[in-house]
Amino acid sequence: MAQTKLTNAQIAWRAAQDIPDGAYVNLGIGFPEMIATFQPEGRDVVYHTENGVLGFGAAPEEGQEDWDLINAGKKAITLNPGAAFFHHADSFAMVRGGHLDLAVLGAYQVAQNGDLANWRVGSKGVPAVGGAMDLVHGAKNVAVITDHVTKDGKPKLVETCTFPLTGLGCVTRVYTSLAVVDIRDGHFVLREKLADMPLEALQEVTGAKLHVDGTIADLVVPDLSGN
Amino acid sequence: MDKTVSTVEEAVADIADGATVMIGGFGGSGAPVELIHALIDRFRATGSPGQLTVINNNAGNGGIGIAAMIKAGMVAKMVCSFPRSSNAEAFNTAYLAGNIALELVPQGTLAERIRAAGAGIPAFYTPTAYGTELAEGKQVEEFDGHMYVRERWLKADVALIKGKLGDRMGNLTYRLAGRNFNPLMAMAAETTIAQVSELVEPGGIEPEQVVTPGIFVDRLVEVAVPQQEEVLVREGVEY
Known part of the structure; x- marks a missing residue:
């Protein structure tokens, strides 16, 4: 039976394939952290975390655990050879100063x-922003990984x-x-979609026009059900 | 020159009611737990210092450290980027009851505001938060075709920080990722008080290895086997 949507692991796997050898990358806390699990063999990627570590490895x-050695999600980490510590102002200089190649974040909505809206959904409760508003500025590329729609089926890609807003x-x-989907000149440009999904059906669950520029490739990912 | 004091009680003895207190650490990493608890002890014994403004990345976890300060009723306002934690009940309860004020600052802006204060820079421009509700009411300006928000320096009366090695002149190193906000806060406060895991004689830290030069540190105390906030939270300890 054809798969109707990717799992979170498969979305993370797909995003990981685009991270080039030698990249400096910040993965947002939560779901984006999973991308590191799927880093392709033979590529050196240096991960940055806001609290002052470059070159951290797996949990x-x-x-x-050594609880003085954590990532921005307050999870215990290890260090890879060549890791470095630095204070918070240097850490965010790396972010805003354009030194990171890529930041990957989650989203409530992307226009x-x-x-990007990814830090709170309304005005109730206790607000918390962390480094999200900083991370969206400065990295050469800012990618989002997300379900295509909300739990109740509403589009997360919107006009x-x-x-x-986060940024x-x-x-x-x-x-x-x-x-x-790429964002170019104020438009969503469709690059890949699930092979069995008609463009019309995809457009129906997308809140803004999907533009086509050249060919649309099939979105192909491994099963990963063991992950 | 000898900036050491012999106890944490002595180290925090002159912090006044209404003071603005920077507290180093990111979550439990690099958090000066013993200095915080000494301040709570003083408040419980004397009713002072109260009505504090506390600056930290977070707003306490579980029932120890900053969370215990909030539960004790010493904190009037938190300035932080992320008041959420694995157990943020202390802050959430106080905030939702209207008993504590919150100034929410994006993490990089918080760090740079503190650094700016320490460096004598009263304001700076950053792209962070432009066009969002956290920039409402702030001056904006265009530079080279992009929009930026003006942010002010953030100063404090006192900084409580945690180092690994310290010498009697106040030179400090930090342990692992426990560095985070500590070196910045050391620069930005009128009085900087450091707890260190090992006190050494001047020369005991290689000059090449010094992270915070002693000029930024006013007072230091050795806490030989410091408690780790995350461990205490996981053990369910309430201070």
């Missing part, structure tokens, strides 16, 4: 002009964000459960 074995015109590429 340690349970019981081996066709690249606006205009209705949730509070204006900052997203360059979106990897969803159904497609890979």
